[in-house]
Amino acid sequence: MLADKIRTRRKVLGISQQQLAKISGIAQSSISRYETGEADISLNYILKFAEVLECSPAYLISEELGLDAEQAKTPITKKELTALRTYAKEILAIVGE
Template sequence: MAHLVDVHVGKRIRQRRWLVGMTQQKLAECVGIKFQQIQKYETGANRVSASRLWDIADALDVDVAFFFEGLREEAGKDAPEPTSSVPADMMGDKEAMDLVRSYYAIPENQRRRLFELARVLSDVA
């Protein structure tokens, strides 16, 4: 069974890769490995060495600490979560990540108007 830390780090690799719009193949090329290894890292099936994590962080343009953010909260998730319309692992949802990436690709003045529209629509629902 995969260790909680390996699974968390793998999820964070996948989230960041999706956010920057990079494929597993491209990330693998950047760090000098095969894409199948990236798949194993992202699922937590294989543990990422410190030097490899450093290379991945460099390729994804984040600090190594990024991959450990939220780990303490995730480790303490034994209690049932309150019901909410927001998924517990929103950043693990590919559709949500695509939406965030698309949102930030919109010019800032239009982005503000889109944000206000979304607020109004969510209040109506």
């Protein structure tokens, strides 16, 4: 689940919600709600979390996309992140957001 993966990845990196908020520019209160599953996360924030948490967006949303753990482990490259941002609207249309 996305909420669990954000929380787990943050803890693996040894950073607090407050530190994640400072690094990402996302409010700590929002991070708390995302980690408990109380709020939906936009694609832009998923991409931001992936960048800051040093993982791929596919890892974060692998369960939602039906990917297995091996398919989702690959870290995202800066080139891939740029492409994802460029094509965010098309991706949203495909996943139905």
